[in-house]
Amino acid sequence: MERSRLAASPLLSAHLLFAAVCVIAIFSLTFIATGFGSAGRPRAASLIDSAIPDTAACSLEADLDRFREGNLLPLIKTNTSSSQQFHCVRASSPPVAVRGCGDCSGPPSVAFLFLVKNNVPLAALWEEWLALSMDRRRFTVYLHIQEGTGASEPPSSLRGAISVERVKTSYGNFVLAENALLKAALRDPCNQMMVLVTVSHIPVSHPDVAYDVLFQHRVPETGGQPTSRFCYAKAKPFERSTHKGMGNMDLDRTPADTASPSPSCQDAESTIGYDLKHHQWRAWNRYHASIVVAQGLTYPYDGLPWNRGHGPYADPSEWFGHHVLRRALGNGAVWKQVNGGLQTNHTDRCDDKILTEFCDTKTCWSADACGYGMGRSCSPSGPLCFSSLNLTKLTETISSRHPLFFRKVPPDATLFDEGGREVGRVTDLLIPLIRNYSRPVLVTSI
Numbered sequence: 115m116e117r118s119r120l121a122a123s124p125l126l127s128a129h130l131l132f133a134a135v136c137v138i139a140i141f142s143l144t145f146i147a148t149g150f151g152s153a154g155r156p157r158a159a160s161l162i163d164s165a166i167p168d169t170a171a172c173s174l175e176a177d178l179d180r181f182r183e184g185n186l187l188p189l190i191k192t193n194t195s196s197s198q199q200f201h202c203v204r205a206s207s208p209p210v211a212v213r214g215c216g217d218c219s220g221p222p223s224v225a226f227l228f229l230v231k232n233n234v235p236l237a238a239l240w241e242e243w244l245a246l247s248m249d250r251r252r253f254t255v256y257l258h259i260q261e262g263t264g265a266s267e268p269p270s271s272l273r274g275a276i277s278v279e280r281v282k283t284s285y286g287n288f289v290l291a292e293n294a295l296l297k298a299a300l301r302d303p304c305n306q307m308m309v310l311v312t313v314s315h316i317p318v319s320h321p322d323v324a325y326d327v328l329f330q331h332r333v334p335e336t337g338g339q340p341t342s343r344f345c346y347a348k349a350k351p352f353e354r355s356t357h358k359g360m361g362n363m364d365l366d367r368t369p370a371d372t373a374s375p376s377p378s379c380q381d382a383e384s385t386i387g388y389d390l391k392h393h394q395w396r397a398w399n400r401y402h403a404s405i406v407v408a409q410g411l412t413y414p415y416d417g418l419p420w421n422r423g424h425g426p427y428a429d430p431s432e433w434f435g436h437h438v439l440r441r442a443l444g445n446g447a448v449w450k451q452v453n454g455g456l457q458t459n460h461t462d463r464c465d466d467k468i469l470t471e472f473c474d475t476k477t478c479w480s481a482d483a484c485g486y487g488m489g490r491s492c493s494p495s496g497p498l499c500f501s502s503l504n505l506t507k508l509t510e511t512i513s514s515r516h517p518l519f520f521r522k523v524p525p526d527a528t529l530f531d532e533g534g535r536e537v538g539r540v541t542d543l544l545i546p547l548i549r550n551y552s553r554p555v556l557v558t559s560i
């Protein structure tokens with residue numbers, strides 16, 4: 115695929131940026147005037163109005179049924195009283211995602227899927243960030259709001275966000291909410307990549323850079339779609355990492371159902387490719403999202419305990435979605451379809467370069483705050499919550515292509531300079547910093 119990039123010096127890019135900002139400003143005005151552009155894309159006046167109903171004219175359920183019948187094979191249950199049905203991908207089925215509703219008249223888009231407890235404290239920041247994009251139609255936003263909605267006012271929200279129908283969640287288990295978000299995103303045929311985020315995420319790249327990165331790698335195994343992007347643990351099975359929480363998780367080794375008419379999808383219990391704790395913040399391509407959503411599975415299943423095996427404690431949300439995909443595809447196929455197509459052997463591909471490129475959300479666990487600033491553990495087994503970020507480090511991060519996002523950042527987090535002086539709030543300075551220091555991709559041919 116032909117791509118033109120403009121990697122300029124910081125000084126030159128500052129000038130180009132100014133020009134780009136002017137162009138963006140004109141574009142933004144156009145989009146403010148016309149809603150969010152693409153015909154047929156719903157424009158939410160408020161969160162409450164915005165859930166998209168499954169209508170007879172376009173039933174995503176029917177689309178998913180067809181996908182399941184055409185692409186998946188039910189595994190034979192080992193526990194016949196289990197209400198869940200795991201599937202694997204038919205050997206002969208083409209990697210084609212569910213179609214969605216209507217036609218896509220705009221550019222391919224990235225759907226941000228926010229898991230929200232009761233509000234989006236950084237909503238204004240995300241809105242400003244999205245407005246920096248050269249084409250606002252490149253991004254859609256979906257929210258699953260766990261509580262606080264209903265008859266009362268919607269929570270502080272993102273303009274244009276679509277609120278998905280609320281499903282049951284519990285502490286550490288948002289599997290059903292993730293499914294509901296992916297499913298809502300699949301309705302829009304423009305959505306090609308779906309990125310799970312939380313309300314403590316901040317973007318640390320220009321949106322045009324994020325877009326380019328997310329669409330960068332395409333492989334024939336996914337029908338030319340961009341590859342999903344998953345952050346894997348570096349530690350080998352059963353090795354403990356020196357950093358708390360950074361180790362592998364062995365929970366996903368236990369297969370759900372062991373008998374299947376197709377042997378090709380029975381190798382998911384293999385010991386390669388572990389999920390990194392706290393890294394459900396994956397970017398799913400449309401095909402992989404279809405495989406997961408068409409099954410609608412959740413955890414626990416078959417009476418398996420919440421916390422299994424060795425390794426650090428892990429919540430189902432952290433590993434289950436990926437487990438379902440691996441079960442369905444098998445390891446042989448999954449490595450060819452994620453992270454740029456890691457080929458057949460992930461064991462030696464989990465090197466620093468791969469992790470840097472595909473761990474899109476930076477999360478820090480170590481007491482030194484990974485050089486990003488100051489923070490403390492906000493829960494016993496959780497990563498750091500940052501109270502203050504190092505301005506120099508943040509600027510460096512913004513200038514580079516990776517990572518794209520950073521967490522956990524509360525709304526009152528500040529920035530400090532080289533003299534240790536507080537220079538302002540992240541919420542006030544992040545967008546100007548991205549404007550000044552990112553090197554946007556001015557032309558992307560997708």
Ligand SMILES: *[C@@H]1O[C@H](CO)[C@@H](O)[C@H](O)[C@H]1NC(C)=O
Binds near residue numbers: 193194195197417
């Ligand atoms: C089988 O599944 C049922 C329903 O989920 C569960 O209650 C039971 O414990 C499971 N049995 C085994 C042996 O896992």
Ligand SMILES: *[C@@H]1O[C@H](CO)[C@@H](O)[C@H](O)[C@H]1NC(C)=O
Binds near residue numbers: 462
């Ligand atoms: C994967 O690669 C590692 C390191 O190169 C090697 O030791 C191992 O045998 C390979 N595994 C397979 C299944 O090819």
Ligand SMILES: *[C@@H]1O[C@H](CO)[C@@H](O)[C@H](O)[C@H]1NC(C)=O
Binds near residue numbers: 485505531532533
């Ligand atoms: C901030 O980060 C930069 C770049 O990593 C580092 O060189 C510097 O020492 C840090 N400054 C402070 C005050 O921690």
Ligand SMILES: *[C@@H]1O[C@H](CO)[C@@H](O)[C@H](O)[C@H]1NC(C)=O
Binds near residue numbers: 543546547550
């Ligand atoms: C961004 O650049 C402008 C122009 O050089 C400067 O005035 C402003 O202070 C910069 N903002 C930040 C947050 O670096």
